Amino acid sequence: MKWQGRRGSSNVEDRRGMGGKAVLGGGIGGVGLIIVLIFTLLGGDPSQLLGGMSGTNTVPYEETEQDQELAEFVSVVLADTEDVWTKVFQEEGMVYEKPVLVLYSGSVDSACGTATSAVGPFYCPGDQKLYIDLSFYQELQSKFQAPGDFAMAYVIAHEVGHHVQTLLGTSQKVHALREQLSEEEYNKYSVKLELQADYYAGVWAHHAQGMDLLEEGDVEEALTAASAVGDDTIQKRSQGYAVPDSFTHGTSEQRKKWFYRGFQSGNLENGDTFNAKDL
Numbered sequence: 001m002k003w004q005g006r007r008g009s010s011n012v013e014d015r016r017g018m019g020g021k022a023v024l025g026g027g028i029g030g031v032g033l034i035i036v037l038i039f040t041l042l043g044g045d046p047s048q049l050l051g052g053m054s055g056t057n058t059v060p061y062e063e064t065e066q067d068q069e070l071a072e073f074v075s076v077v078l079a080d081t082e083d084v085w086t087k088v089f090q091e092e093g094m095v096y097e098k099p100v101l102v103l104y105s106g107s108v109d110s111a112c113g114t115a116t117s118a119v120g121p122f123y124c125p126g127d128q129k130l131y132i133d134l135s136f137y138q139e140l141q142s143k144f145q146a147p148g149d150f151a152m153a154y155v156i157a158h159e160v161g162h163h164v165q166t167l168l169g170t171s172q173k174v175h176a177l178r179e180q181l182s183e184e185e186y187n188k189y190s191v192k193l194e195l196q197a198d199y200y201a202g203v204w205a206h207h208a209q210g211m212d213l214l215e216e217g218d219v220e221e222a223l224t225a226a227s228a229v230g231d232d233t234i235q236k237r238s239q240g241y242a243v244p245d246s247f248t249h250g251t252s253e254q255r256k257k258w259f260y261r262g263f264q265s266g267n268l269e270n271g272d273t274f275n276a277k278d279l
Contacts, residue, residue, distance in 0.1 A: 001077075001149050001150050001208075001213060001214060001215060001218055002212070002213050002214075002215060003073055003076040003077070003149070006076050006079075007076065007079050008072060008076050008078075008079055009075050009076075009078040009079040009082060009098075009101070011078065011082070011099065011100045011101060012071075012074070012075050012101050012102075012103065013101070013102045013103070013129070014071070014102075014103045015102055015104045015105075015108060016061045016063070016067075016103050016104055016134075017061030017062075017105055018104070018108075061105045061106070067134055070134045070137055071103060073152070073153075074101065074103070074132065074134070074152075075101075077152075077153045077156045077157070078101050078130075078156060078160070080204070080208055080211075080213065081156070081157060081160045081204055082096075082098050084203075084207040084208065085160070085164060085204070086098075087207070088203070088207075088267070088268065089167075092268065094167075096167070097128070097167060099123075099128050099129060099130055099160065099163040100127075100128070100129045100130070101129070101130045101131075101132065101156075102132070103132060103133075104117075104132070104133055105117070105133055106133070108131055108133075110126070110127060110129065111124050111126030111127035111129075112124040112125075112127075115131065117136065120136055120139075121133075121136055121155055121156075121159055122159070123159045123160075123162040125162070125171055125172075125175075128166060130156070130159040130160065130163070132155075132156070132159075136152075137152050140152060140155070140225065140228075144225070144228035144229060145224075145228060146221070146224045146225035146227075146228040146229075147221070148217070148218070148221035148224075148225075149221075150214070150215075150217075150218035150221040151221045151222060151224060152225075153205075153218075154201055154221070154222035154225045154226065154259070155225065157200070157201035157204045157205065158197050158200075158201040159197075160204070161196070161197030161198070161199070161200030161201050161204075164197075164200050165193065165196065165197060165200070170196070171193065174189050174190070174192075174193050177189055184245045187245065187246065187247060187248050189274075190248040190249070191231075191247055191248060191249060191250045191254075191279070192273040192274050192276075192279070193273075194248065194249040194250055194255075195249075195254055195255065195258040195279060196258070196271050196272075196274075198226060198255050198258040199258040199259065199261055199270075199271035199273065200262060200271060201222070201259055201262065202222075202258065202259040202260060202261060202262020202263035202264075202265075203262040203263070203265070203266055203267065203268070203271070205218075205219065205262070205263045206262065206263045206264070206265065206266035207266060209263075210266075219260075219263065223256050223259065223260065226252070226255040226256045226259045227253075227255065227256050228252070229249065229252075229255065230249070230251045230252025230253070230254070230255050230256075231247035231248065231249050231250060231251060232244075232247070232251045232252060233251075254279050257279075258271075258273065258279075
C-alpha cells in the first residue's frame with residue numbers, strides 16, 4: 001500500500017505505556033487465549049468479555065523504530081477511511097462522524113471495560129473508539145500467517161466497519177436481540193454483523209484502489225488475513241475441529257467472500273448480510 005509521506009489522522013490517541021486495570025491477562029493462555037480471540041478478534045462485542053477489576057497493569061513501554069513506523073501507517077490508514085466514509089455518507093445524504101483510534105500497549109481501559117492485548121484489536125461502540133496494540137501486527141504475521149501492510153490495513157478497516165454499523169444503527173439493533181434469543185440463535189446474527197463489517201472493509205479498499213493507493217498483491221494480503229481469522233480456521237487450529245453453532249464471525253470463505261464483494265461494489269447497498277439468502 002502506498003502510504004509513506006501521506007496525511008495521517010488527527011484522531012489517534014496514544015496511550016502506549018499507560019496500561020489499564022488488570023483483566024483478561026496473565027492466566028489466559030493456550031486454548032483459553034484462542035477462545036478470547038475467536039470471540040473478540042476483529043470486532044466482536046467486547047463488552048461481553050471485558051470488565052473492570054481492581055489493580056492496575058502498567059507495562060513499561062519504549063517505542064521502537066518499527067513501532068513508530070507502524071503507528072504512522074495506522075494513522076494514514078485511519079485518515080484514508082475518514083476520507084472514504086465521509087464521501088460515501090455524503091452521497092447518501094448523511095454525515096460521517098469520525099472515530100478515534102487508541103494505540104495501547106499491554107492493557108487498556110475503554111467504555112466497554114478493560115482489556116489486554118490478548119483480545120486483539122476491537123471497536124467499542126460505547127465510546128466509538130478503535131483499540132489496537134501494535135504488537136498484533138507481529139501476531140498477524142506469525143500466528144495467523146497473514147503478512148503484509150495491507151493485511152493490517154484490512155484489520156483497521158474492519159474495525160472502522162463496526163463504527164459505520166454503529167452510526168447506521170445496525171449494531172444497536174443486533175445487540176438488542178441478545179436477551180431475546182438463545183446463544184446459538186444470537187451467534188447467527190453476530191456472524192452477519194461481522195461479515196457486514198468485512199464487506200465495509202472491502203468498500204474502503206474499493207475506494208482506496210480508486211485513489212491509486214493499492215499496490216500489486218494488496219487485495220490478496222487482505223483476503224489472506226480475512227481467511228486466517230475465520231471461525232473454522234481458528235477453531236481447527238486451537239482444538240482440531242470446528243463447531244459451527246459456536247461461530248460468531250463467520251468462516252474463512254465467508255469472510256473472504258464478503259470482503260471481496262465490498263471491494264467489487266464499493267457501496268453500502270450490496271452489503272445487507274442480514275437478508276442475504278446465502279452468506
